[in-house]
Amino acid sequence: MKQNTSAPMENVDELKHSMSGAPRYRLSNSNVFVSAGGLHHTKYLDKAEKASNVSEIINEQKISDTEISYIASQLQSNSERFDNQVRVVQKHVTTSNPRLLDIGCGGGLFLAKIGDNGYMVTGLELSDTRAYYAKMKYNLDIIKEPIEAEYWSAYQENYDVVTLWDVIEHVNYPQATLKSVSGILKKGGLLFIDTPCRDSFYHRAGELSYRISNGRFPLFLNALYSDHPFGHKQIFATYELKHLLEKLNFEVVDSKKFHELSFPYIVYLRNIFKLEIFAKLVLPFVSLLLFVFPVKNKMLIIARKR
DSSP states (O other): OOOOTTSOOSOHHHHHHSOOSOOSEEOSSOEEEEOTTOOEEOOOOOOOOOOOOHHHHHHHOOOOHHHHHHIIIIITOOHHHHHHHHHHHHHHOOOSSOEEEEETOTTSHHHHHHHTTTOEEEEEOOOHHHHHHHHHHHOOOEEOSOTTSGGGGGGTTOEEEEEEETOTTTOSOHHHHHHHHHHHEEEEEEEEEEEEOSSSHHHHHHHHHHHHTTTSOOTTHHHHOOOSTTOOOEEOOHHHHHHHHHHTTEEEEEEEEEOOOSSOHHHHHHHHHOSHHHHHHHHHHHHHHHHHSOOOOEEEEEEEEO
16 A cells, blocks of 8 residues: 555644544454554553552562563563664764663663663653562662653653653554653753554555455454554554654654564464464464564664754
8 A cells, every 4th residue: 555655644643533434454453543644543542540659569569470471581582672772772872871761661671781881771661560570670760650741841851862662652642752752852862763664564464465355364463453451552654753753853863674573473473363273383484484584574763852
C-alpha cells in the first residue's frame, strides 16, 4: 500500500481518538484503525493509575519468582540489544557526565550498563514489578510518574539525554508524550527512539496476507498490535515519526532501519500460530532464516532539541 506522505498529521492524538467507522484490520488481539493522517492504531487506552512510590512498593510487596524469571529470561534475554543501545548513545553523546532519563526502563538493564560508563541515570517505569526489579537488582533511581504528570514540571530542561526504547508504540498519546520529553530535555539535548515501523517487511507482509485472505491470515499483524495493558497501540511509519518530532521542535540528526526482536522467537510464533506445537515446529526454520536474512523490522531515530 502506497503511503500518503503528504497527509496531514497536525495532532496525532486527536486524530487517533476522533475516528468513527469500521476498523481497517480485525485481528485476534485488537481492531486496527487508520486515521486521516495515515496512522495505524487501536482505540485501546491504558487506564490511568495513581502513581506510587517505589520505596513503598519495595517495603510492601515482594514480586513472585515467576515475575522475576519473566524479566530475566524474556524481557532482558537479548543482552546484545542493550549493548547496542549503549553503543549508539555513546556514539552521539559528547557531554561530560550526562544526565540521562530512560522512559519505560523495564527491568533496568540498559540503565545499569550505561551507568557504568559515567552517565547519571534515572529510570521511569510504571509497572510495579519492573520498577521493583530495577531498583532491587541494580539499585537504580526509579520514578513511577508518567512523563506527562505534574511531577516532571520540576525537571524542565534538566536532562542531556532521554531514551525511549520500544516505548512510543505503547503510550496512549504519543504526541503528548514527546511534547513532555521536549520539556525536560536541555536545549541541544538528544532523544533516542527505537520502535517497530510500519514501512517494514513484517507489517507490509501482514497487510498483504490480510488482504489476500480476506482477513483470515494476518500473519505478523497479530504480533504487532494488542488491546492489552501496555500493549502496542500504534505503529508509526518512519516519515510519520520524523514529521511529528520536527513539529515538536526537534531536529532529526540520524535514522535507520534495523533487525531486532525484543523477545525470543518462540514468543512471537505463539502469537502468530496460537498453538504451541506449531510454534515449536517452525522455530528452527525461522531461527535459521532470520540468521541468514535479518529482516529490518524496527527504526531508530535520534533527534536533537532545537
